[in-house]
Amino acid sequence: MRYGKTIREEYMAKIVCIDDDIDVLETCKLLLTEAGHSVETATTEKDGLAKTKEFNPDLIMLDLMMEDITTGFHLAYNFRSDDVMKFKPILMLTSINQKPGANLNPDAEGEFLPVDAFIEKPIRRETLLNSVNALLSLPKEKINVSGRNKVI
Numbered sequence: 490m491r492y493g494k495t496i497r498e499e500y501m502a503k504i505v506c507i508d509d510d511i512d513v514l515e516t517c518k519l520l521l522t523e524a525g526h527s528v529e530t531a532t533t534e535k536d537g538l539a540k541t542k543e544f545n546p547d548l549i550m551l552d553l554m555m556e557d558i559t560t561g562f563h564l565a566y567n568f569r570s571d572d573v574m575k576f577k578p579i580l581m582l583t584s585i586n587q588k589p590g591a592n593l594n595p596d597a598e599g600e601f602l603p604v605d606a607f608i609e610k611p612i613r614r615e616t617l618l619n620s621v622n623a624l625l626s627l628p629k630e631k632i633n634v635s636g637r638n639k640v641i
Contacts, residue, residue, distance in 0.1 A: 507537035578624035
């Protein structure tokens with residue numbers, strides 16, 4: 490407790506950000522902390538799973554490509570199959586469209602992924618904060634657990 494408040498009252502939301510790019514993690518942590526959120530970070534799939542289970546966040550942010558091109562997919566499916574994490578909104582960060590020959594259209598291909606929103610890197614402050622706020626206000630029944638719902 491600090492100043493008579495519990496940890497939960499002190500922060501707007503608890504967020505875990507999983508990305509292998511330290512610069513992205515530091516940027517997200519800075520922007521989200523300035524907005525009043527409590528942020529934990531991880532750089533690998535294994536650490537991301539452990540940190541998420543330990544921290545029990547209100548929102549999960551994860552990179553699409555980390556150790557390999559499908560790490561983000563695996564993490565998203567893992568979270569959706571976990572009873573505790575199942576209804577946590579997931580914001581996927583990606584730079585896949587900057588890779589030669591790679592393309593991800595969230596409006597088309599995003600429907601098979603059980604995530605709730607995509608942000609293209611490099612991350613812009615306003616885009617990040619607007620997406621985080623929108624996802625934190627999503628009712629449980631709107632969370633894209635199956636991968637069939639339209640992403641934000």
